[in-house]
Amino acid sequence: MRLFATQKGTRWAAIPLVLSGLVSLSQAISLDVNDESSIKAAAKIAAEGLVDYYHGNEPGQIQGNLPQPYYWWECGAMFGALIDYWYYTGDDQFNQIVIDGMLHQVGTDNAFMPPNQTQSLGNDDQAFWGIAAMMAAERGFPNPPGSSPQWLALAQAVFNSQAVRWDSDTCNGGLRWQIFSFNNGYDYKNTISNGCFFHLAARLARYTGNQTYADWAEKSYKWSHAVGLISKDYKFYDGATVATNCTSMDPIQWTYNGGIYLAGAAFMYNITNGTGFWADELGAILEAQKVYFKDEKVMYEVACEPYGKCNVDQRSFKAYLARWMGVTTQVAAFTREKIMAWMAQSAAGAAGNCIGGTNKQTCGGRWTPDVSAKWDGNFGVGEQMSALEIFQNLLAPNYRPPCTAGDCGNSTGDPNAGTGNSIQSGRTNRPATTGDKVGAGFLTTLCLGLLIGGTYWLVI
Template identity: 85%
Template sequence: MRFFPTKKAVGWAFVPALLSTFCNAIELDVNDKDSIKAAAKIAAEGLVEYYHGDEPGQIPGNLPQPYYWWECGAMFGALIDYWYYTGDDQFNQIVINGMLHQVGTANAFMPPNQTQALGNDDQAFWGIAAMMAAERGFPNPPATSPQWLALAQAVFNSQANQWDSATCNGGLRWQIFSFNNGYDYKNTISNGCFFHLAARLARYTGNQTYAEWARKSYDWTKQVGLITPDYKFYDGATVDTNCTHMDRIQWTYNGGIYLSGAAFMYNITNGTGFWADELGAILEAQVVYFKDEKIMYEVACEPYGKCNIDQRSFKAYLARWMGVTTQVAAFTRTKIMNWLTQSAIGAARNCIGGTDKQTCGARWTPDVEAKWDGNFGVGEQMSALEVFQNLLAPSYRPPCTASTCGNSTGDPSAGTGNSLRPGRTNRPATTGDKVGAGFLTTLCLGLLLGGTYWLIA
């Protein structure tokens, strides 16, 4: 089905006329910070028009159909960075309200109202948004609410508790509970998000246990073959074949999540040794996601017009994770910024849809003329926002740590309640001593979870 935002409704009778328009409604000078910020503002305002969780009678932290719950957490991450890069705080309160509404009874982003749409990757996108809020110095929640760092720690701990050595010699399953469709699959994005979050927590807190988990998770992904010797990132593998049968589709966000996770580990280890080699190799392999080695595209589905609702947002995350990579691993800047610059120019050419002639489409590549391609939605709008605002990344300070500019309160035992265990023997997470400036003690309650959800990942 087509989904139209209330303020940007596009009547079918007008589509041919819009498709023939050749003016560039979003002006973008990639060498001018003010121009970049202005383009990002247009894209961000268009994105938020799809969100109604701040309206009376609506649920904070939810996007309307056909969007799944996880994408709202991803959107909040984009808006956190939008505030950081532009200073525009008009969306901050909806982000704070929505994230706090969705934390769930154990403060681990496992809310009862999402029992039919919860996988490890879904949960992790919210946890990563909380981690970003801590690192960016985003306004803290009220003192009586769980804090950003503690929320990220709760997600990490609940997932470390699910490390499954009984099959495939380790890794996270896609789904948390055995009655969910997809429980028999270990996918790269779930394991990549866990690796990524562990790396960011290691850098922020200085706690070596997080770094050890990051390395353990990364090594497993390589050993099982989801990361190939030439640094392709496959989608996932089935448990019943001991992870020998794989889906070899490559998605942009899988490359991006490992690129940035490796960059954080590179930063922790002062740019030497294992992580320097791995980051360099991963970076070179990202070329597969850039048509003619210039402009980002979703290689597995975009050329065929087959990207589904979820997949239309994946470029947003590659752009986001490339941007932060330039901040923690300076040697990546030239290559990444060449890619992002060309991609942003392509995106701006396509942000010409809707009655306002500023709605962003899906395809940025040169084979699409300077016109709207007819696609629109949260994924399209968020992807344009991310590729615009991350042009600013190299000129901004890197993410905070607890010993620099970070001021978020943590709880290293958050999310470790026994009731989080999905019915099998799991190794509980150990995160060492307290780090940072003091911690809240969070009472971890049991969760009532269930349902099914099959996210293409």
């Protein structure tokens, strides 16, 4: 079956979604992975279940915050999922809570650094909000009121505020995990913070055409390889301490680390017309993602899921790999066959696990055949968002790629946004002032001691 998607009045050519042989499921969330209407119906159920956890739009609540035990960054991640939900389904019922919540959390210098998050504000936390703003610009999401900061400018503000934190004094470069020196984790350089910075730079480069972003993306990516966050065989490790000058690497692997670099490389591949360095890197990264697919079929969180040890944050990680695989198929067509085979089987498994709760539509977190067609007993924002992302990104190859300023993009930017922020590796520095240059999350809840020395999940 061939699907066709309509966006702003234009029909876009489509490709067959998945390999043949997959059948529809008949659980509470019924899903035919080859049928567009079935996919959208499943995504709607998952999205409505996700938003049930959000109360920021209710009287007396804080817009842009999820209730405990969820950290601030995950609400930004959720808004990113809902932006794509609108894009793929046309259902705008959640748009206003996204707009209101994101604008409420822009914080200092419109760089998503709200003062009430200082005690746990990491570069990765901030970046997840910046990436959501970037997605809004690329997807043509409804713009904020004219008196408010605009999506592109918000993404630029995050990038600019992080570029001045590039720390060459330790490990020959890179971003630290935490922004402020008084926070635990400040002495750790982790893969997700640096991956988010690379990813955002790549997307800004493609959207704006500004070479400075592309230069930063390449610099960050090559540093990640050189320091060992990315191994020679393209394993994406967790991070390393500055005390060892990043020579002692924690080799734990998370889905979202592979995904953030996969999509970033795909955007760079697209910018360079699919040739040379980025073609080779993207192919190698894609092949390495098979570690996150049990028997190379169904996505799972290899470091914790088989042992029932995933914490609140980690239960959402599969959502981001699904999201970033989806957008990868849009900007790098050669990845589609492999990615969509993985996505289809994973989505079928996820639908089979969305039979929990009193409504029999609550999604669990385990999609592999040993728990498919039954609820694993887990539930929450992470489980629900992961199901939503794996469902809606089945549609990705058949929808228009993210906009650029030269085609369908209409978000107003500001290359100097965020340069008033003076936090550089926890120290006060003079802000950048060059107007035509742009170079100036999240709290993982793992105890830093465990990250550094205790628990090594060796994934082969």
